[in-house]
Amino acid sequence: METFATPALVIDLAVVERNLARMAGYVKQHGLSLRPHTKTHKSLFMARRQLEHGGATGLTVAKAGEAEVMAQASPELYLAYPALDRPRLRKLADLARRGVNLRVGLDSAFAADAFAEAARAAGVTFGVLVDLDVGYHRTGVPTPHAALELARHVASRRGLRLDGLMLYPGHLMHAQDLDKELAAVQALAAETLALWKQSGLEARVVSGGSTPTAFVTHKLPAVTEIRPGTYIYNDMNTVDGKLCGLDDCAARVAVTVISNAVAGKVVLDGGSKTFTSDRNACRADAGFGHVVEYPEAKIVRLSEEHAEVDIAGCARAPQLGERLHVIPNHICPCVNLQEQVWLKRGPDDLVPLEIEARARLS
Amino acid sequence: METFATPALVIDLAVVERNLARMAGYVKQHGLSLRPHTKTHKSLFMARRQLEHGGATGLTVAKAGEAEVMAQASPELYLAYPALDRPRLRKLADLARRGVNLRVGLDSAFAADAFAEAARAAGVTFGVLVDLDVGYHRTGVPTPHAALELARHVASRRGLRLDGLMLYPGHLMHAQDLDKELAAVQALAAETLALWKQSGLEARVVSGGSTPTAFVTHKLPAVTEIRPGTYIYNDMNTVDGKLCGLDDCAARVAVTVISNAVAGKVVLDGGSKTFTSDRNACRADAGFGHVVEYPEAKIVRLSEEHAEVDIAGCARAPQLGERLHVIPNHICPCVNLQEQVWLKRGPDDLVPLEIEARARLS
Numbered sequence: 001m002e003t004f005a006t007p008a009l010v011i012d013l014a015v016v017e018r019n020l021a022r023m024a025g026y027v028k029q030h031g032l033s034l035r036p037h038t039k040t041h042k043s044l045f046m047a048r049r050q051l052e053h054g055g056a057t058g059l060t061v062a063k064a065g066e067a068e069v070m071a072q073a074s075p076e077l078y079l080a081y082p083a084l085d086r087p088r089l090r091k092l093a094d095l096a097r098r099g100v101n102l103r104v105g106l107d108s109a110f111a112a113d114a115f116a117e118a119a120r121a122a123g124v125t126f127g128v129l130v131d132l133d134v135g136y137h138r139t140g141v142p143t144p145h146a147a148l149e150l151a152r153h154v155a156s157r158r159g160l161r162l163d164g165l166m167l168y169p170g171h172l173m174h175a176q177d178l179d180k181e182l183a184a185v186q187a188l189a190a191e192t193l194a195l196w197k198q199s200g201l202e203a204r205v206v207s208g209g210s211t212p213t214a215f216v217t218h219k220l221p222a223v224t225e226i227r228p229g230t231y232i233y234n235d236m237n238t239v240d241g242k243l244c245g246l247d248d249c250a251a252r253v254a255v256t257v258i259s260n261a262v263a264g265k266v267v268l269d270g271g272s273k274t275f276t277s278d279r280n281a282c283r284a285d286a287g288f289g290h291v292v293e294y295p296e297a298k299i300v301r302l303s304e305e306h307a308e309v310d311i312a313g314c315a316r317a318p319q320l321g322e323r324l325h326v327i328p329n330h331i332c333p334c335v336n337l338q339e340q341v342w343l344k345r346g347p348d349d350l351v352p353l354e355i356e357a358r359a360r361l362s
Numbered sequence: 363m364e365t366f367a368t369p370a371l372v373i374d375l376a377v378v379e380r381n382l383a384r385m386a387g388y389v390k391q392h393g394l395s396l397r398p399h400t401k402t403h404k405s406l407f408m409a410r411r412q413l414e415h416g417g418a419t420g421l422t423v424a425k426a427g428e429a430e431v432m433a434q435a436s437p438e439l440y441l442a443y444p445a446l447d448r449p450r451l452r453k454l455a456d457l458a459r460r461g462v463n464l465r466v467g468l469d470s471a472f473a474a475d476a477f478a479e480a481a482r483a484a485g486v487t488f489g490v491l492v493d494l495d496v497g498y499h500r501t502g503v504p505t506p507h508a509a510l511e512l513a514r515h516v517a518s519r520r521g522l523r524l525d526g527l528m529l530y531p532g533h534l535m536h537a538q539d540l541d542k543e544l545a546a547v548q549a550l551a552a553e554t555l556a557l558w559k560q561s562g563l564e565a566r567v568v569s570g571g572s573t574p575t576a577f578v579t580h581k582l583p584a585v586t587e588i589r590p591g592t593y594i595y596n597d598m599n600t601v602d603g604k605l606c607g608l609d610d611c612a613a614r615v616a617v618t619v620i621s622n623a624v625a626g627k628v629v630l631d632g633g634s635k636t637f638t639s640d641r642n643a644c645r646a647d648a649g650f651g652h653v654v655e656y657p658e659a660k661i662v663r664l665s666e667e668h669a670e671v672d673i674a675g676c677a678r679a680p681q682l683g684e685r686l687h688v689i690p691n692h693i694c695p696c697v698n699l700q701e702q703v704w705l706k707r708g709p710d711d712l713v714p715l716e717i718e719a720r721a722r723l724s
């Protein structure tokens with residue numbers, strides 16, 4: 001089948017639908033809200049499918065540019081990110097003025113003041129979740145008391161509305177004792193909420209969990225909302241993280257074998273500009289993606305446009321011109337490299353799908 | 363200065379001009395042809411500046427989609443890549459039919475036949491360079507005799523014109539004894555050319571060298587043409603490879619400090635979707651790019667939109683909202699993530715520059 005040039009990302013809609021139904025079922029079962037992170041697909045079509053599956057109260061975005069695109073799919077947006085420069089704050093305030101209920105996550109009085117100033121200048125209100133560090137140590141205030149202090153600051157600022165708390169338990173992906181780590185996260189959240197309550201502050205929303213912890217959210221009773229992204233497509237990180245199987249990977253890069261001149265290897269026509277250089281987050285010795293048709297093959301080195309594949313373990317050598325499929329280690333930045341992907345709606349039914357929010361840097 | 367949102371790539375035109383002049387001067391001094399690889403900048407403006415500096419006989423591209431864009435800047439294109447699927451071959455043949463003198467590099471009779479078939483179907487001719495592996499072991503036929511065999515095959519195929527030989531001495535970037543390694547590359551090329559000559563075959567072009575070896579090409583007398591890419595902007599790989607200084611890095615990502623809530627670090631608003639996850643090719647312990655204003659800082663972890671910076675070594679801590687500049691490890695895939703960059707023509711003279719050939723996967 002050579003109806004399209006390679007490399008190209010092919011998305012299997014049937015697998016997408018199954019992945020979306022599973023997550024929607026989970027949140028409905030446990031009375032959680034779902035606010036899917038659109039950074040994974042960056043597509044309005046996919047955002048709308050997420051909303052149509054139910055359980056979703058809005059969408060999550062990482063960037064102001066993504067918010068501008070995703071506002072076409074939902075008026076309820078959560079920017080899980082403290083954008084601080086004035087051009088971006090103006091852009092976000094413009095969205096709020098056009099009717100988007102925009103909520104932002106932040107971890108400093110400085111950021112709160114910047115958002116408040118932009119909100120007041122535009123005559124709008126931003127909802128705010130206070131970002132509490134529960135162990136990933138990337139962003140987030142370090143203690144429940146610091147979260148209280150920032151919550152008070154937010155509540156005192158005209159232009160802001162304190163909506164609740166945000167957690168990012170990214171460290172749980174590699175937890176030795178998951179239940180113990182979950183209990184520690186729950187304790188931090190519960191302590192914070194108790195402090196807020198004593199001070200007359202309410203957290204209507206406690207937003208937690210990305211894909212790796214989505215399905216254990218019922219063990220974090222403080223959490224009211226999750227914002228997973230990767231679950232829609234999955235990738236080798238979620239496969240090797242034991243979160244799904246290869247059959248649950250909806251997005252595969254179609255590639256062509258373009259060289260077999262060097263002994264013991266073949267070269268595929270995708271490299272770091274197709275797959276990204278992201279290593280496998282769970283298996284340090286894994287290659288740069290999984291070759292579906294040759295599971296024993298290992299992508300050992302990437303150039304920008306070449307993937308060198310060690311085929312020593314393969315019973316049969318891939319042939320020149322052969323079309324193969326690679327499941328990337330990390331699907332989110334891979335999708336971001338595409339201007340257009342192929343949506344597979346059936347065995348011979350491929351339609352182009354634009355990635356509207358691709359490459360939105362700011 | 364907050365005239366534009368961050369993160370954003372800013373290109374200093376004065377540094378670009380200096381870098382281009384240096385390379386043009388080198389090739390003129392040594393009687394070499396220059397065919398700049400446009401994969402680095404993916405910009406028609408930059409391609410035209412490369413041609414205007416002189417010494418350039420055409421442009422190099424990696425993908426058919428890049429060829430389509432760069433044909434607007436030059437009718438002399440070298441596709442250093444064996445595109446093998448029919449949709450791409452048709453696209454390339456279309457370009458040739460529209461007057462582009464398209465030369466391709468390939469390393470198999472299979473690829474030669476595919477190009478020949480596409481050329482004949484379109485009534486055009488493709489020039490061909492036979493790709494000889496001189497030590498990087500990615501693509502390329504393994505020996506001078508194999509290169510002779512493939513050259514004969516190419517010469518016998520209607521639709522193809524044997525133009526010469528292609529080398530990619532990528533392994534020299536890490537050579538222990540560069541002169542010895544250069545001599546080995548020269549010996550392989552010379553042996554190949556001698557074999558061709560004995561068989562009545564001519565190599566009008568011997569294309570070698572990317573940026574790391576560009577300025578030692580005079581030690582490879584067989585080489586007639588070089589195709590460096592990175593030299594136009596440079597990056598931490600060329601700095602740490604001792605090929606240039608920090609002042610020669612024309613492309614820097616402007617970022618904003620968005621969080622300092624976690625002790626000992628700050629967070630910048632660019633991550634793997636801005637810088638890529640590419641590690642430093644010369645210093646394994648280097649971070650994900652160089653923070654210009656805080657040279658002691660180290661970018662220790664990237665998420666998609668966050669750069670976590672260890673500031674333990676900094677005399678002064680970067681402040682929330684502060685605008686900084688990062689020189690990426692590898693500028694080529696970084697540029698590919700941008701739809702538009704800022705061209706700095708003077709201290710207060712910034713204009714948007716479109717990256718026309720960004721994200722051309724195939």
